[in-house]
Amino acid sequence: MTIPDAPLRIAVIGNGFMGRMHTHAWRTAPRFFPLGREIVPVVLVGRRADGAAAARDLDWPEYATDWREVVGRADIDVVDICTPGDTHAEIALAALAAGKHVLCEKPLANSVAEADRMVDAAATAPGVALCGFSYRRTPALAAARAHIADGALGEIRHVRAQYLQDWLSDPDAPHTWRLDRDRAGSGTLGDIGAHSIDTAQWLIGDDIAAVSAVLRTFVPTRPPMVTQAGIGGVAGAGERLPVTVDDAVAVTARFAGGALGVIEATRLATGRRNANRIEVNGSLGSVAFDFERMNELEYYRADDPAGAQGFRRIQMTEPEHPYAGAWWPPGHGLGYEHLFTHQVVDFVRAIGGDVDAAAPSFAEAARVQRVLAAVTESAANGAVMTPVHRRDDEGRAS
Amino acid sequence: MTIPDAPLRIAVIGNGFMGRMHTHAWRTAPRFFPLGREIVPVVLVGRRADGAAAARDLDWPEYATDWREVVGRADIDVVDICTPGDTHAEIALAALAAGKHVLCEKPLANSVAEADRMVDAAATAPGVALCGFSYRRTPALAAARAHIADGALGEIRHVRAQYLQDWLSDPDAPHTWRLDRDRAGSGTLGDIGAHSIDTAQWLIGDDIAAVSAVLRTFVPTRPPMVTQAGIGGVAGAGERLPVTVDDAVAVTARFAGGALGVIEATRLATGRRNANRIEVNGSLGSVAFDFERMNELEYYRADDPAGAQGFRRIQMTEPEHPYAGAWWPPGHGLGYEHLFTHQVVDFVRAIGGDVDAAAPSFAEAARVQRVLAAVTESAANGAVMTPVHRRDDEGRAS
Amino acid sequence: MTIPDAPLRIAVIGNGFMGRMHTHAWRTAPRFFPLGREIVPVVLVGRRADGAAAARDLDWPEYATDWREVVGRADIDVVDICTPGDTHAEIALAALAAGKHVLCEKPLANSVAEADRMVDAAATAPGVALCGFSYRRTPALAAARAHIADGALGEIRHVRAQYLQDWLSDPDAPHTWRLDRDRAGSGTLGDIGAHSIDTAQWLIGDDIAAVSAVLRTFVPTRPPMVTQAGIGGVAGAGERLPVTVDDAVAVTARFAGGALGVIEATRLATGRRNANRIEVNGSLGSVAFDFERMNELEYYRADDPAGAQGFRRIQMTEPEHPYAGAWWPPGHGLGYEHLFTHQVVDFVRAIGGDVDAAAPSFAEAARVQRVLAAVTESAANGAVMTPVHRRDDEGRAS
C-alpha cells in the first residue's frame, strides 16, 4: 500500500482513445478538486513501438510497450487499464498481485469467468479496485440517483434505457476490432449496452434478476479499415471481413424489486450520435436524461400542484449538484471528459478510504457481466426470460 | 349501398369520450374538406336512458338507447361504433349484414376469433368497413410513412415505439371498465399498445412476424370509482376491486422484413400524459415523433452534407403535408380532434371509391389483433419469441 | 338587446381566412361549452358576388355581399367583424348603433382616431363590444396570466416578446393587401406586433407607458399576386408593386409599473412559421411560451429547492387549465382554432353578464392602438423614447 499523503504515481495501460481520456483526467483532477495528495503521472504503456512521441504530446515523462514490465514497478502506485476487454483480466490480476490500486475500464472482462477471477483477486488484494463505468460520474445521473435513493420518486416501476449511436449505420463503414468477438467479447452489448445496464442497476439501487433479450447483426460483413479516425475510420478495398458481434441488442428486464426494464442499444440508429438515455418512473415522480444534453436533468414531481406539474429542465451546473461545484458558475456546462476527471477524483478518494466513492467495485462490475451473460443466453434461447446467475457470496448491488 | 352523391346519413353508437369525438369530426369534416356529398348526422345511441340532453348539446337530432333498433334502419348509411371493445363484433356484424358502411373504433375486437368473424363479414358485405386507428391520421406520421415508402430512409433497421401515459400512476386512482378484462379485453396492451403496434406496422409497411413480450400489473387492486372525470375519475370508499388487466407491456418484435422493434406501453409513466412516440431508423435516415408535440416531425437525412447533419424539426402545418393544407397557415397547429376529422374524411373518400383512403381495413386491424394475441401468448410463456399466426388467406400489410 | 336565453343569432362579416375561422368557432363552441343559449348562425357577408357556394360549404344558410344591409337586421343579434382593418370602424359603429353585440377582429382600427370613435360608441351602446385578440384565449397564456396576477412571479422586471413569421422572407413572395398601408394601416406592426403588445400588457396587467421603436422594410417592392393561397399566394409577372408598410418592428418599452419590455415582430424570420413567443421574468419566477408549441407552458419558480430548480414544461391540457377541461384528456393537445372557439365562449359569457370574460373591451384594444401610434411616432423620430398618449378618461388596463 502507498503511504497516506504520499504522491500517487500513475501508470496508464493503453494509448488509444481511452488512454488519452484517462491521461487528461489525471492531469485535470488535482487542479479542481482537493485530492489530499499529489498525482504523478509516470508512464504510459502502448502496443506501438513508435508511440513515444504521442506520449510526450500527452505530457507523459515515459513510454513503454510491455505492460508486464510496468505493472509491478516499485515507482507505480496505480495501474489504470484502458486496453480492449480481452486483456483486462490478465493485466488487472498482475497489478493486484503486485499490490497496486487498479482502475479498469469497462466492461470488466470479456466473460463471467474472467470477471470472477478479478473479483476474487480484488477481494484479497491490498489495493483498491474499481471499474470505469464513467457515466455514473455525470452530475445529472448522480443527482438522479440521489433523488431515487431519497425516495423522491416513490416506488420504482419503470426503467427505460436506450443507448443509440450511428457510426455503423452505413453498411460500408469499416471493420474494427470492436466488431471482432475475440477482441471485444461482444458488440454493442458489451460496448454501450453494458453502460445502460450498469446505469440502470446503479440508478435505482436494484439488481436485474432476469432478462429476455434479442441480439441482432444487421450488417454481416464490412470492408477492412485502412485509417483509423475517431471511433470508426476509413474503409479500404479488399475482401469484406465478417462481423462476429451484435449490432444491436434489445432487453426486457425484471428487477429484483419488481421494476420493469426496457433496454435497447444499437450502433445503427441513424442520426443519433451518442444518445445515452435513461428514464425512471416511480409512483411519486420521474427522471429523464439524454447524454446528448448531458448538462440537463428532467425531473418530474407528482406532488407539484395540479395544473403546475411538468418535467423540470434542470441545468446540472449548480453548486448543489454532484461534482459541479468544483467547476464553473451555473449555466456554464461540462463536457464528456469531465466524467473521467470525476472518476479519477472518486478513485483517489476511495484510495483515501472514502467508501461512498469506491464504486463500482469489481464485484459490482461483475454483476453487470452476469447480466450480459444472461442476455446472451436468453438471445440464444429464443428470448426466453433467463435468470441472472449470482455468486453464492454475493449481496445486493449498492 | 348508398346512391353516389346522395347524403350520407350517420349513426354513432356510443356516447362516451369517443362518441363525442366522432360526433365533432362528422360535423367538422365537411366544412374543411371537399367530400363530394352531404353529411347528415341522424342518431346517437347511448346506454343511459337520460342521455338525450347530452345528445342535444352535441347537436344530434335524435337519441336512442338500443343499437339493435338503429343499425338496420333505412335512414342510416353509416354505423360508427364507439363502444367498448366487447361489443364491437356484435354491432359491426349486424351493421354489415344490414348493408351499412361501418367505422369501428380500435381495437377491432377483444379476441382474434371475434376479429376474424368481422373480417369475414366485411369481405362479403357491400359496405365499406374501416377500423379507427386514428393516429394514422396525424399529418406528421402520414408524412413519415410517405418518406419511408419513398425509400428516403433506406433499409429499415429499428422501430422504437413508446406509448406512455400516467393516469394510473397513483395506486389510488379508481377502477374503471378499462381495468376489467371482460369489458376491455386487455389493459394497456389493447388500449394504447395496440396503437403503437398498428402505427409501427403501418409506418414501415411491414408486418410483425414474431414477438417476445412481458405484461405487468403493478397495482393489483384499486378503489371503486364514484365519479367519472375525463379518462379517469374520482375514487370512493369501499372495497378495492381487482385489476384483471395489464398495467404495462414490453414487446421486442421481429418484423417480417428484418427490422427490430422495441415497443413499450404503460399507464404508469409518471409525468407522461400522452407520450405516444415512435422512431424509425433506416440506413439512409430516421424519423422521430412524439404525440405530445403532434405538430412536429423530426427528420434526419444521412445525405445532408457532413457537418450539417441533424434532425430537422419540421412543423407539420405546410400545404405540402398530409391533411394540413385544408386547415390554417403554416405554424398554426392542429390538435387531437383533427385526427378524427381526417379519419372521417378518409372514410367518406373510401366510400366514394378511394382505395388509398380505405385503411385500415378490418383485415388489417385483425392483424393487429393477432399481434396482441401473440404478445399475450409470449408473456404467458416466459417471454419466449412467439410467431404471429396469420390466416391462410392473408397477404402482407399495406 | 336580446332576450336572455333566447337564441343568439350571428352574422359574420368577411369571408376570408378569419371569417372561416370564426364560422368554425361559432359552430364548435356550443358543442363543448355550456353556453346557456342557442347559437344560430344566420348570414355570412363577403365582397365577392360568387361567394354563396363557399358560404354553403361552411354551413351558412344565407350569404350577402353588402354588410350595410345586414348589420341592422332584426334577425341578427351579433355582428362579428372579420374584414381588413380599414373597414372595422364603419361596420362596428353601424352595428353598435343598431344595438348589436359586436366582436371585432384586431387590430381594432387603422388609427387612434377611428379607435376612439369606436370606444365612444361602445361606451353608450347597449351591446357588448369586444376585440378579437385571440391569443389571450390560449390556455398556456391564460394560465400564465393567472400565475402573474396571483403574485407567483413576484415583481415583474422583464417582458420579452417576439412574433416571428417568414412568409415574406423570399423577396419574390407576392404583394398582398397586407402590404398596402391604405388597407392594412401598418404592416407587421399592426398584424402581429399588435398581438405581442396586447399579450404583453394583458399578461402582466400593466400598460406600456413609453416606447422606443424602429420600423424597417427590407423588401421595398414585390411582384403582383396572381393566386391567393393561405396567408400568401403565388406571384405573377408584371411590374413590382411598392410595399408601403413595415416588414419588421423592434420596440423597447417601459411599462407603467417599471418593467422593461423588448418586443420584436417580423415576417422575414426565415424558418419561423409562427413563433409567437413571450417570456416574463419576475423576482420570484418566470414563464415562457412559444405558440409553435402552444400546448406547453414553461414555468420556473425560484422557491423550488436549490438543485431542483428548472423550467417546468407543463402540458396545458389538464382540467385545471383555462378552457382545457372542456376538451380532451391530458396530453391530447389543442390547435390554433380552439383560441377562436374560446373567444366565442367568452364573448357569449360576456353577453350573459360575465365581467371577467368581457375582455378586451374596445377601450382596452384602443390602448393597443395608442401603443402602435407611439411606436410609429418613435420610429419616425429616430427611435426616441415616446410616451403612449392616453385619454383623459382612461383607467389602467385590467
Add this chain to the structure above:
Amino acid sequence: MTIPDAPLRIAVIGNGFMGRMHTHAWRTAPRFFPLGREIVPVVLVGRRADGAAAARDLDWPEYATDWREVVGRADIDVVDICTPGDTHAEIALAALAAGKHVLCEKPLANSVAEADRMVDAAATAPGVALCGFSYRRTPALAAARAHIADGALGEIRHVRAQYLQDWLSDPDAPHTWRLDRDRAGSGTLGDIGAHSIDTAQWLIGDDIAAVSAVLRTFVPTRPPMVTQAGIGGVAGAGERLPVTVDDAVAVTARFAGGALGVIEATRLATGRRNANRIEVNGSLGSVAFDFERMNELEYYRADDPAGAQGFRRIQMTEPEHPYAGAWWPPGHGLGYEHLFTHQVVDFVRAIGGDVDAAAPSFAEAARVQRVLAAVTESAANGAVMTPVHRRDDEGRAS
C-alpha cells in the same frame, strides 16, 4: 519577439475565476492541439498576499503579487490579463511596451479612450495582442459564422441576441465589484452585453452603425458580500451598498449593411442561468444558438424541399466542425472551459503567424467598446438612435 519554436513562457495576471480558467486552458491546449511549440506556465499574479497555495494547486511554479514586476521579465513571453476591466489598459500597455504577446480578457477596457491607447500601442508593438471574447471559440458559433460568410444564409436581415442570467434576480443577492462602476466600468452591458455585441458583429461580419438603447437598474442597493462563492456570494448584515451600474440593457441596432439587431442582456432573468442566445435570419436561411445547449446549432435552409424544411439540430461534435475534431467522438460534448482552450490555441497560432486565428484584435475589441459607448450615450438621451463613432483610420470589422 520570441524565437520561433522556442517554448512559450506564460504569465497570467489575475487569480480569480478567469485566471483559473485561463490556467487550465494553457495546460490543456498542448495536449489536444498540435501547437508547434512548448507551453511553459511560469508565474501567476494575484493581489492577495496569501495566494501562493492556490497557485500551487493550479500547478503554477511561481506566484507573485505585483504585476509590474512580472510583465517585463525576460523569462516571460506572454502576458495573459484576467483582472477586472479597470486595470486592463495599464497592464496591457506595460506588457506591449516590454515586447510581450498580450491576451486581454474582455471588455478590452472601461472606456473608449483607454481602448484607443491600447489599440495604438498594439499597432506598433512587436507582440501579438488579442482580446478574449471567448464565445467566438464555441464550435457552433464558429460554424455558424462560416455558413454566413459562405453566403448560405443569403442577405442578412435579423440578428437577435439575448444574454440572460439570473444571479442578481434576488434583490438580496450581495454587492460585488461587478456592481461598482469604478471597477467594472458598466454592469450587465460590459459584462455580458459586450459578448452579445461582439458575437453579433463577428457572426455576420458587419459593424453596428447606430444604436438605440435603454439601461435599467432594477435593484438600486444591495447588502454587502461576506463570502464570495462562484460568480456571486453570500450576503451579510450591514448597510446596503449602492449599485452604480446597469442591471439590464436593451439595444436596437442598425448594422452598416442594413441588418436589424435586437440585443438584450440582463442578470435578472429568473431561471436563466447563462442563456447566451443568438439567432440570425437571412434571405436563404437561419441559424440559432443558445449557450445553455452549447453543443448544438440550429440551422435552417430555405432550399430544403417544401414539406421537409425545418431547423436542423446539429450536434457540434463532428470532425468537420471548428475545433471539435481535436476532441471526442461525435455526440460526446464539450463544456465551457473548452472555449478558453480554443482561445489559447488560436492565440498561439496567431503568434506563429496564422492571420485567421489572430482575432479579435485590440482594434476589433475597441469597436465593441465604441458600441458600448454609443449604447450609454443613447440611453442617456432617451434612447435616440445614436451613431457608433469610428476612428478615422478604422476599416470594417473582419
